[in-house]
Amino acid sequence: MPFLDLLKLSLQTFRTHKMRSFLTALGIIIGVMTVIAIISLIQGMNQEVERQISSLGSNTIFVQKFAWGMGQIDFDEIGRRPDLTLADAEAIARLGSIAKVAPQRSRSVNRITYRGNKATGVEVTGATPSIAATANIKTEAGRFINSNDSLRKRAVCVIGGQVVDDLFPDDNPIGKRIDIEGKRFTIIGVLERKGSFMGQSQDNNIIIPLATFTKYFPLPRSRRGRVFRGISIQVMPRKGVPLDRAIDEIRELMRRRHGLGYDKPDDFGINTQDTLREMYQNLTRVAVIVMIAVAGISLLVGGIGIMNIMLVAVAERTREIGLRKALGATSRTVLWQFLLESVLLSVVGGLIGVGLGIGIAAIAGALIHMDAAAPFWVVLLGFGFAAGVGIFFGIYPASRAAKLNPIEALRYE
Amino acid sequence: MREASSYPLIRTDQLTKCYRAGRAEVHALRGVTLTIERGEYVALMGPSGSGKSTLMHLIGCLDSPTSGTCEINGQDIARLNDVELARLRNREIGFVFQTFNLLPRLSALANVQLPMIYAGTRPRERTRRARELLTLVGLEDRMTHKSNELSGGEMQRVAVARALANQPALLLADEPTGNLDTRTGQEMMALFDHLAEQGNTIIVVTHDAGVAGHARRIIRLRDGMVEAE
Incomplete structure (x- = not known):
């Protein structure tokens, strides 16, 4: 069966279940949006901070009473210096x-x-x-x-x-x-x-x-x-x-x-641009890890949402699947139809998420007077993740659809 | 398989089918041997539980036998894999169901095209053929109606048009008038008679003697065996 026809088949479902499709994709939309917005903001901040740090002069040394760093500062000790x-x-x-x-x-x-x-x-x-x-x-x-x-x-x-x-x-x-x-x-x-x-x-x-x-x-x-x-x-x-x-x-x-x-x-402390850069990187490393965790969780939740709705769709359309098999659909064709549906859901969700994420980063950046920068690799990453989630969480419902016995499926009420 | 025409269209030999219903073993078919040639118009009759549905599923390649053989065009369906069975259902068999089984949100035209999509027919050719078939079943002015906007009789006509889409060797109808009123049912049978006159092989599964009366050959099943011809 030609791919184009499969695609049309899957798109038909979205047209008939607009609201449901949107709600299903929402998890992915939010996940991808979060990733894109946060990475864009962090990237923008990185660039800004880097510009600042560089403006200190790359080989200026700062001799001070204390070394720059994170954590507790012992003022008593430093005060005695x-x-x-x-x-x-x-x-x-x-x-x-x-x-x-x-x-x-x-x-x-x-x-x-x-x-x-x-x-x-x-x-x-x-x-x-x-x-x-x-x-x-x-x-x-x-x-x-x-x-x-x-x-x-x-x-x-x-x-x-x-x-x-x-x-x-x-x-x-x-x-x-x-x-x-x-x-x-x-x-x-x-x-x-x-x-x-x-x-x-x-x-x-x-x-x-x-x-x-x-x-x-x-x-x-x-x-x-x-x-x-x-x-x-x-x-x-x-x-x-x-x-x-x-x-x-x-x-x-x-x-x-x-x-x-x-x-x-x-x-005494001897500080350089690199000390500052290190401090900044230590600080943002935590932010990046937290962000990856948040995005990971929301993509997971989004993926489970997709799996759930696809399982419902498979159950609901059992008769349709039986009929399609009776009319000549192979198990593989049925598998592809449902897999394509979940991938389309998540990819379209990913697209919307990328757009919203860039928009949110731009607005937030404008509010805190900072240029947000969404590098192309982030867009690809968000997109790829969305597609991956669609495949991963779509494969089980799709294979359930594919394995349905046509007679039982046709009798299903 | 092109010399397959030297074989009868359908030949079953000591066909049995049993399946488990809970703890009990149900022997739906207990050795059915019959041959149906091309161009025949057959009614498969019997009370419920006689095994006629099971036989229809086997002939329609929707199920596999427990023992014995069921050959379509000389091909033993027990030896075919999923893809080959799907291909056989797609090209050689046209199903007409009691409950029509149209996809409700699609137009009559789109429903008729469905088997041709799975056959890989080009879109232009699909549309042309679907129009031709809908005209044949008398629905030339209903083509773009969604199937849930059609009456029962119209839906069953769409289903017949769909069954004929890939010019199958066999039209397999399961209680095609079961959900229609008497008059519409008669019209439906008239359509089948017309298709039989054109040389189509038709098997109608029914428990209605009136419907079976249209066929030129009646096979009666009882308790999973051929009772009478």
Whole structure:
């Protein structure tokens, strides 16, 4: 029997049982939709995070009081560690493998004003000019801070695009004086915009000379405060120096400076882009596993739904099957007819699920200001899974139909 | 099998069939030997339980015998596999059932095409043949009606048209008038008479003497054996 005729036969059933077919496919639709939506969102997030991580500079090393990582942070232990100092930064700068060193401090400030306008939640960083190289910072207008600003502890600042929007909606900010927690700063430049990350603007920041920062915002007394508000050092190795070697040299230097015995652990942290990437991957691995489990379960449930309805269909159409056999259908033809029905159900369900999943990912992505990306392999995967479920859960009802004895089937009431 | 025409259309030899109904063993056929030639118009008569349905199922290749042989065109059906049996049912036998057994949501035209679909006939040829057959049974103005929109007599005519679709060697009708009123039943038998005159081999299974009277040969079964001819 030609395939086209078989296909038509199976399609006839859907036309006559529209509602039932839709409800049966619903399990598959939801399963595939979930997979596609979640993978698209995770993929979009991956791309976004990767862009962010890359923007840190692939070979910038971050020397801090603690190592980045997951899990419980022991603030007591970290609080007892020695603070990083400008002298540490200078010592690192003297290492042969190091090109740039940028010590910095930062804090979040909620009161920045210019005339009637206000900016809140602004990250204020005290830095040296070399941070432009280590953190890949560019100015859009005016100039960046220079060594003279640091030396003279000038009250000057370079402001991010969000701050410009908040304080100078229709004014040129260069040369204007703004108020940062009661202190007056003159704007000397505007930073190039970096856009937003997960809906959060990355241009809500201000950079001032580190010496000025230390003068106006002394180190807090509490240990916890010192962990986050103390000096951290950004380091860029010389061109051609492997990252690992630079890290080893810095570690050795810092251990010596802190007088650590060989059996003592580090009392500082050396972090890189890779540390962050690893953290992120650890975080999303769980999400991916949970997603696969959820999708697997809903596909399973969808598959059982298909099997159930196909068994009902076989029972309901027992007479029809008997008749078809009497008219010349072979067992194989009957098997194919029912198998094709369940595969069509799940494949069409899969198609709808792919469409809905992409749609949902796009909407959710737009809501959290993130591009969702559904890679083609995911679409194929969702589709393939749906077809697989259709075959797997369709084979049993179909073989039951095929094995029916034509006489008993014809007598069936 | 092309020289098969030298064989009688149907030949059974000491055909028996028993099956289990719960704990009891039912001997539906106890050694039926008969021969039916091409072009015959036969009525298979007998009270219920006489084995006439079982015999019809065997002749229709829907069942296999317990012992003895049942040959269609010289082919022993016990030796055929599922595909060969399906092919035989499809090409050589046209069934007409008491309860019509049309697919309710399909048009008369689609119902008649069903056996031709399984035979692999091309769509254009299928439609042409189905129209021709529906015209033959007098339903030329009902072709696109769904079968559940037809009257009992019309449904049975569609069933006859369907049975003739692949030009079978044998038309096998099981109580074809059982669900029809007297007048429609008579019309149906007139149609069978007409088909017999055209040279079709017809076996009508019935317990109605009036129906059997149309046939040129009557085989009476009782208790699984041929009682009289």
